Amino acid sequence: MSVGPSTGSPVVAVQDPTGHIGTDAQRLDEHVAEIERRLAALPAVPDRTPEDRDRAAALHADVRQARRAFLARHAETVYALLTDGMARRVRLPELVRDAADRFPGLVPTRAQMAAEGHRIQAEKEGREIDQALFCxxxxxxxxxxxxxxxxxxxxxPRALALLDVFRAEGRVELDTVLVERRGTAGHVEFRNTGRLNSEDGRLIADLDTAVDLVLLDDRIRVGVLRGGAVDHPAYRGRRVFSAGVNLTDLRDGRISFVDFLLGRELGYVNKLLRGLLTDPAPGAWSERGVSKPWVGAVDTFAIGGGMQLLLVLDHVVAEEHAYVSLPAAEEGIVPGLGNLRLTRLTGARLARQVVLGGRRIDATDPDARLICDDVVPADRMNDAIENAVTALSAPAVAANRHMLTVAEEPLDLFRAYLAEFAVAQAHRTYAPDVLDKVERRWQQRERRRAAGGNRP
Structure with a gap:
């Protein structure tokens, strides 16, 4: 029997894994059931005393240690069983749900995650951390x-269902994204207008669909990402590239770890860089997938996740009064794969200034040339975008950008980074400093609304 840190509360010990998956899975299930019984005896998260919070933290730490030990021995076997020996392609959300059904105790149950979904971030048990351990x-x-x-x-599946319509009409309007074929370019326009084109669950899903459609349409040779005009009082009628993750949704508990924080990186962002896998048969990627060059057009600003997108694009056009930033130090979370990708564009010293120090880079700053290819007045943005599309339409571009990706970010480097990112990011989204910051921002916004203020 072990004792929780500074609580004196006994925690039931789980035996070390035997190496036999059936035996170990049963032991893990029994151990997790006992931990859950003890958690259920505590008050709800918002009603817990400091001592209760310490007890809960000790219980969560204990069960996570057991899950890590099980996964250290059996992760590959579990994955093989969930995918029929890797004969089936099971997308991440389904994989996590199937793991909960087939291996009780390995990850939180569907019912537990549904209950978490109705709570603000600060009042959750933090069960997404346990999902992150599995991922x-x-x-x-x-x-x-x-x-x-x-x-x-x-x-x-959504993109495949819309593909015939898009090929025939050259346009699909989703809830928060417009995707349109103009000549040989596929234009993807963010239209999360009331939220400064910030990323939320709807926008992530729509972008995954839109990027697929651009990559699947044979008449499109180059993709273009641009923010549409927004309704926010401070920027009404102006194009904005992206304000990054929607921190209000993070505070309200609507930023899903599986679908958003990890699914975004494995989904549309990785597709921008690597393209689509269209043939699951073994072979060289160039024989199995389709990739296309991408242009980014930055109006006003690209903050957080918006700036992260620029790091996987092939040509970036910025309006001369725009700026970019990765406010990870301010927000307290990990800026996606920005830590992996920014260094190779800017060098280690500038990357640290941006990620650790929150440095903002204006489009006219000399260092902006490390991120932006063209900086032009607002009235020349459309021409600059068209020039970039023309330059990237050459037949050899797609093959050469693929080889650059192979050299700069091999799949194994991406995979290994993402394995660490998954766990680190899940912990950060439940860290006290992050919860305090998003709550303060939410309260400030509510006070402004009550006073009739229009500041962002």
Whole structure:
């Protein structure tokens, strides 16, 4: 029997894994059931005393240690069983749900996650951290992790359902994204207008669909990402590239770890960089997938996740009064794969200034040339975009950008980074400093609304 840190509360010990998955799975299930019984005896999260919070933290730490030990031995076997020996392509959300059904205790149950979904972030148990342990273990495996990465590079069912319409009409309008074919360019325009084109669950899903459609349409040779005009009082009628993750949704508990924080990186962002896997048969990627060059057009600003997108694009056009930033130090979370990708564009010193120090880079700053290819007045943005599309339409561009990706970010490097990112990001989204910051921002916004203020 072990004792929780500084609580004196006994925690039931679980035996070390035997190596036999059936025996170990049963022991894990029994251990988790006992921990859950003890958690259920505590008050609800918002009603817990400091001592209650310490007890809960000790119980969660205990069960996570047991889950890590099980996964260290059995992650590849679990993944093989969930995918029929990797014969089936199971997308991440379904994989996590199937793991809960087939291996009780390994990840939180569907009912537990549904209950979490009705709570604000600060009042959750933090069960997404347990999902992250599972995802990280799968990604850490070269065989299972590579299979999952490739699975998430497959076209989404929604995109396949819309493909015939898009090919015929050259336009699909989603809830928060417009995707349109103009000549040989596929234009993807963010239209989360009331939220400064910030990323939320709807926008992530729509972008996954839109990027698929651009990559699947044979008449399109180059993709273009641009923010549409917004309704926010401070920027009404102006184009904005992106304000990054929607922090109000994070505070309200609507930023899903599986679908958003990890699914975004495995989904549309990785597709921008690597393209789509269209043929699951073994072979060289150039024989199995389709990739296209991408242009980014930055009006006003690209903050957080918006700036992260620029790091996987092939040509970035910025309006001369725009700026970019990765406010990770301010927000307290990990800026996606910005830590992996920014350094190779800017060098280590500038990357640290941006990520650790929150440095903002204006489009006219000399250092902006490391991120933006063209900086032009607002009235020349359309021409600059068209020039970039023309330059990237050459037949050899797609093959050469693929080889650049192979050299700069091999799949195994991406996979290994994402395995660490998954666990680190899940912990950060439940860290006290992050919860305090998003709550303060929410309260400030509510006070402004009550006073009739229009500041962002």
């Amino acid at each position: 990280g273990a799968v990604l850490r495996s070269p065989t299972a992790g590579s299979h999952l990465v490739e699975t998430m590079l497959r076209p989404t």
